[in-house]
Amino acid sequence: MLYRLLLIICILFYQHVVWGDVFSPEKPYQLMVYGDSLSASYRVPKKDSFSYQLQQALIKGGYHQVKVVSFSKSGETSSGGLRRQKQALLKKPNGVILELGINDVLRGKSISSITQNLSQLIENFKSHHVAVLLAGMKAPPITEPTYAQQFEKMYIQLARQYHIPLYPFFMQGLFQAAGNQYEQATSYLLADKVHPNSTGIQYMVNHILPTVQSFLKKQGINPM
Numbered sequence: 228m229l230y231r232l233l234l235i236i237c238i239l240f241y242q243h244v245v246w247g248d249v250f251s252p253e254k255p256y257q258l259m260v261y262g263d264s265l266s267a268s269y270r271v272p273k274k275d276s277f278s279y280q281l282q283q284a285l286i287k288g289g290y291h292q293v294k295v296v297s298f299s300k301s302g303e304t305s306s307g308g309l310r311r312q313k314q315a316l317l318k319k320p321n322g323v324i325l326e327l328g329i330n331d332v333l334r335g336k337s338i339s340s341i342t343q344n345l346s347q348l349i350e351n352f353k354s355h356h357v358a359v360l361l362a363g364m365k366a367p368p369i370t371e372p373t374y375a376q377q378f379e380k381m382y383i384q385l386a387r388q389y390h391i392p393l394y395p396f397f398m399q400g401l402f403q404a405a406g407n408q409y410e411q412a413t414s415y416l417l418a419d420k421v422h423p424n425s426t427g428i429q430y431m432v433n434h435i436l437p438t439v440q441s442f443l444k445k446q447g448i449n450p451m
Contacts, residue, residue, distance in 0.1 A: 248321075250292040250293075250321075250448065251292050252291045252292055254292075255292050255293060255294035256292055256293045256294065256321045256322065256443070256446075256448050257294055257296055257318065257319060257320045257321045257322070258293055258294065258295050258296065258320070258321065258322045258323070258324070258439075258443075259295075259296045259297075259298050259315065259318065259320035259322070259323045259324070259357075260277065260278050260281070260295065260296070260297050260298065260299055260323075260324045260326070261298050261299060261308065261315060261323050261324065261325050261326065261327070262299040262303065262308075262324070262325070262326030262327055262362070262397075263299060263300065263301065263302065263303040263304075263326065263327060263329065263330050264299070264300075264301035264302060264303075264422060265277075265299075265326065265329070265364075265397060265398065265422065265423065266278070266297070266299040266324070266326045266362075266397070267297065267299035267300055267301050267303075268299075268423075268428060269301050269417070269422045270417055270422065271417075271423075271424060271425050271428065272425070275425035275428060275429075276297070276428065277297075277299075277428050277431065277432060278295045278296070278297035278299075279295075280428055280429055280432040281295050281432050281435075281436070281439065282294070282295040284432055284433070284436050285436075285439070285440075288436070288440065288450055289450025289451055290440075290443065290448065290450055290451070291451050292448065292451055293443065293448060296318060296320065298311075298315050298318065299326070302330060303327060303330060304327070304330045304331050304334065304336070304344075305327045305328055305331050305336075305340075305341050305344035305345050305348070306331075306340075306344050308327045308344070308348055309344050309347055309348055312348060312351055312352075316351075316352075316355055316357070320357050321357065321358065321446075322357060322358040322359070322360065322442065322443070322446065323352055323357055323358070323359055323360070324360045324362055324394075324439070325345070325348060325349070325352070325359055325360065325361050325362060326362040326364070326397050327344075327345065327348070328341050328345065328363075328364055328378070328381075328382075329364040329366075331344075332364075332366050332367070332370060332374075332378055333367075338374065338377045338378060338381055341378070341381065342381050342384075342385065345361075345381075345385055346385065346388075346389075349361070349385065349389050349391065350389075353389065358391075358442070358445075358446055359389070359391045360391065360392050360393075360394065360438070360439065360442045361382060361385060361386050361391055361392070361393045361394070362393075362394045362397040362435075363379065363382030363383075363393060363394065363395045363396055363397065364378075364379075364382075364396065364397055364398070365378075365379055365396055365398075366378045366379065368409075379395075382395065383395075392438065392441070392442050392445075394435055394438045397431070397435075398423065398427075398431060399431070399434050399435075400430040400431040400432070400433055400434025400435065401415045401416075401423055401427040401428075401430045401431050403430070403434060404427075404430040412427075414426075415427030415430060
């Protein structure tokens with residue numbers, strides 16, 4: 228009896244050392260969505276929000292040990308995200324989808340300031356052992372070309388610098404469904420022609436899902 232007990236303790240200790248925490252529906256892996264109105268699902272029902280639809284997609288794929296937590300805020304900038312980060316870390320996320328930067332562009336912030344804020348956000352998350360999946364954005368068509376190129380390249384450089392995965396364009400699924408034509412994409416946007424509607428969010432979730440699954444797999448999180 229004592230031998231069996233010692234064997235069980237050794238197995239559990241081995242699992243903890245080699246694989247880290249063991250997650251389950253009762254003790255889930257906390258995947259935080261940390262961004263602005265695009266991931267906060269501005270003006271759509273909760274059941275159609277990005278976080279909820281991503282949660283359902285992961286459950287359907289067998290990821291019952293993953294809980295998607297939304298900490299996105301409409302109008303959020305990279306500096307605002309940095310100010311709220313301590314509050315976010317109190318939620319003890321295990322991983323985060325970091326989607327910030329486009330509101331900085333709309334406010335004409337310098338690329339260097341956006342880069343500095345995102346760098347600090349990534350470093351802070353990593354220092355708290357929170358894995359980061361960086362979600363990039365594209366600048367609006369009216370943006371000055373050189374600035375737009377620098378903005379999009381910024382995400383690539385950050386991903387390389389910090390050795391984290393990058394999903395280059397957060398709204399890719401929506402625009403791909405529209406044949407990458409803005410005129411057709413408006414069918415998947417709200418009346419403001421900026422924010423995704425419920426159908427648009429569904430396309431976004433379907434497209435990012437393989438990247439999220441790969442992100443989870445690298446951390447030892449697989450379908451149950």
